[in-house]
Amino acid sequence: MTAAQTFTLPAEGKTLIEITREGPLFIMTMVDKENRFTTEMCKAICDGLDHVAAVVEKEELTEAVLMTRGQDKFYSNGLDIEKAFSVPGFTDHTFMPMLNKILMFGIPTVACLNGHAFAGGCLMAMAHDYRVMRSDRGFMCMNEIDLPSPLPAGMSALLRYKMHPHVYRSCVLEAKRFSAQEALASHIVDGIAEGVEGTIELGKKVALKIAPKAKAGVFYGMIKEDMYPEISERLMKGAKL
């Protein structure tokens, strides 16, 4: 894709994802209001990832990075409770494999938390290699314990590998709401900035810095598979994507 093109997904029906390009940056914007995960949303994200991977391969890019973001108030508010749970096996067949695809993606990934990242949205953010967060509004939170709802082993493992043990404990067992400042102090995000635009600019800075690691080619994804060995097995056990 050229810099001017916007690639939207899904191909038919309501647009959920827009992919634009700025040099080595592939920017995936989730354009729905709360960006809640449904079968369609997960498929759109996976198709979007495949599209980016295809461009990187075709152009033999040695600098490339995926940036994801929402708009305004939400990065993502998690699973669409109604839609997700009316589909049997949604978590096992669709949502967890989508998380795994992001986790193991073949070029560096940066999540720009323009707003709230709750439950599934927090997991999506943590599946990325890097995170930046808006400092003046919004929280990261895993609120399953308050619903209450179980947290599958694959999702727990994803958090466990990426968080300090005491942060993991408070995140999962207390449903702690992390402000940007707390997320930064806890090392669950890499940088914070004021306002949506400020956050996106910071995200792009982080992304540009890490983009050259795409030169590792197939080794980037392979190295991540060996960094996070327990997770794939658990996230993919029921995969039907």
Next chain:
Amino acid sequence: MLSKVVFPTSADPVLLEITREGPIFIMTMVDNENRFTTEMCKAICEALDHVQSVVDDKSLEEAVLLTRGQDKFYSNGLHMEKAFSIPGFKDHSFMPMLNKLLLFGIPTVACVNGVMRSDRGYMCMNEIDLPSPLSADMCALLRYKMQPHIYRSVVLEAKRFSGKDALAAHIVDDVAEGVEPTFELAKQVALKIAPKAKSGSIYTMIKKNMYPEISPRHMMNTNLKKGN
């Protein structure tokens, strides 16, 4: 439950006392060094069963277990003589007890009176100095709860952590000076976390998935079941 319940229920000496203050179930280990023997592990497991049954019977939405010692020791570890004269003590008694505590169905707070008090005492894993092996399951428990560089120093250096060190290393959540203030602080922490008991059986379910490596064989419940 207003009165004190002691464990073991039908033998001397008393090793544990359970009292209650609102949502807080306080388990006080009353022996001098609170060393782990078969009787001690069994008493702890029976006491945990007792607390769980009270929580379940009354469908409590706020509940928390607070454990503590008295004065100088929280616990000085395994009773070397008694524990090792029994083959398989670690596998049959000690590890299942640890596992039961790890996965307990309501929030748990350890009031480490011997060290969470900032003025005295240490946390230490001294197996490397004995020397003695440290089983994979015990290692996993530490590894799940400590940052990598802390875990390395705890296990490979037998590093002694003062209250202050433990706080800086994030292996305790807070410290206070003196036995009573440490207890008061623990109660504050406990009261704050007690409402998470509302999640019911999901609390343990979530913890099982948080700490999956701890061997399933240590999930064996070696305690007396109700009615036995």
